[in-house]
Amino acid sequence: MAPNFINSGKLVEGMQGAFPRQGMLMGQNLLPELAYSLVVVVVCLIIYYKINELYQLSSHKGLKYFRNTFGYFSLAYGVKLASRFIILTTQVRGRGYFLPFFEIITVYASLLAVMYLIYSMIWRNLEGTKFEEEHTLHLMAFFLSAVAVSARHPIVYLIAQVLIVSYGIWVWFSHNKKPGGKKTKINALYPPLLLFFVLNIVDLFVPSFLIFAQHLIYIASSLLFVLILYKLLRIGSKK
Amino acid sequence: MTKRDRLRVIHDILNIIRRHNGAIKPTPLLRYSNLSSQNFSKYMEELKEKGFVEEKEGKKGRKEIVLTRRGSDYLQKYKVIVGIIDEFNL
Numbered sequence: 454m455a456p457n458f459i460n461s462g463k464l465v466e467g468m469q470g471a472f473p474r475q476g477m478l479m480g481q482n483l484l485p486e487l488a489y490s491l492v493v494v495v496v497c498l499i500i501y502y503k504i505n506e507l508y509q510l511s512s513h514k515g516l517k518y519f520r521n522t523f524g525y526f527s528l529a530y531g532v533k534l535a536s537r538f539i540i541l542t543t544q545v546r547g548r549g550y551f552l553p554f555f556e557i558i559t560v561y562a563s564l565l566a567v568m569y570l571i572y573s574m575i576w577r578n579l580e581g582t583k584f585e586e587e588h589t590l591h592l593m594a595f596f597l598s599a600v601a602v603s604a605r606h607p608i609v610y611l612i613a614q615v616l617i618v619s620y621g622i623w624v625w626f627s628h629n630k631k632p633g634g635k636k637t638k639i640n641a642l643y644p645p646l647l648l649f650f651v652l653n654i655v656d657l658f659v660p661s662f663l664i665f666a667q668h669l670i671y672i673a674s675s676l677l678f679v680l681i682l683y684k685l686l687r688i689g690s691k692k
Numbered sequence: 693m694t695k696r697d698r699l700r701v702i703h704d705i706l707n708i709i710r711r712h713n714g715a716i717k718p719t720p721l722l723r724y725s726n727l728s729s730q731n732f733s734k735y736m737e738e739l740k741e742k743g744f745v746e747e748k749e750g751k752k753g754r755k756e757i758v759l760t761r762r763g764s765d766y767l768q769k770y771k772v773i774v775g776i777i778d779e780f781n782l
Contacts, residue, residue: 504776510766511699511773512742515782573782688775 489671490534497527518573529562560598
């Protein structure tokens with residue numbers, strides 16, 4: 454689900470001095486991407502506030518990490534949405550210089566979102582270790598995002614994402630193969646969530662590769678977030 | 693008998709208070725809660741800190757533990773909290 458934001462920087466760099474008309478940008482799938490980002494931001498914010506309410510009552514660490522996952526997803530997609538909106542509506546010269554800051558925030562937030570999702574599953578195993586400290590996550594995410602954006606070489610970002618996703622998959626497998634370990638249905642949602650995360654990265658490097666599937670990925674990713682929200686609301690309505 | 697987790701213990705303590713019309717003296721509460729006095733004190737500190745219960749003077753000037761609105765909220769949302777923790781494997 455990593456927002457393919459580095460592309461937008463390149464897009465803007467290429468536009469210096471000759472910004473395209475809105476129609477051209479619309480032709481580059483910006484409108485569906487805007488709609489997709491907006492849906493994800495709204496759904497993630499609803500999930501964030503629902504979980505936050507329960508975390509305030511319970512102080513359960515798993516809930517805190519789960520809440521943060523959606524907080525950072527909404528931040529990542531919110532900043533992406535804002536940058537797309539700027540590209541679409543403003544004609545300010547030099548905007549290519551401040552867009553990297555948006556990129557850093559987006560990459561940083563999306564990395565943190567995935568890290569927090571992994572933490573929400575394994576936090577019990579991390580108690581008493583140095584990884585329990587949340588600032589380790591922030592430092593790691595900030596370092597990786599700063600390197601990826603300043604190097605302007607998306608391969609760094611790709612390696613970071615793949616490493617984090619691989620770690621998540623490994624945790625998921627080891628968690629589920631425990632004898633007598635409880636297997637929950639929602640676990641089935643995490644692999645596609647991580648798959649779309651990787652597909653978005655592929656989209657980042659080879660936009661033509663997924664050109665036909667892009668809208669499908671947008672729809673499927675949005676549906677995944679909506680499904681998580683639905684599950685939350687369903688549990689809430691049972692009482 | 694399985695060990696109760698923290699959320700369950702909090703639920704049980706608050707539920708005992710609710711069953712006693714929202715106010716109970718500390719000694720019977722300790723007895724009904726099935727905790728050691730050390731653990732009971734620890735939980736009471738947490739409950740007071742979170743605003744789930746308050747200490748008030750009863751009719752005869754004796755100390756009573758009173759369930760607050762926030763404590764009732766916890767009891768109401770307890771199943772949802774546990775449901776989400778189970779469902780999402782948190």
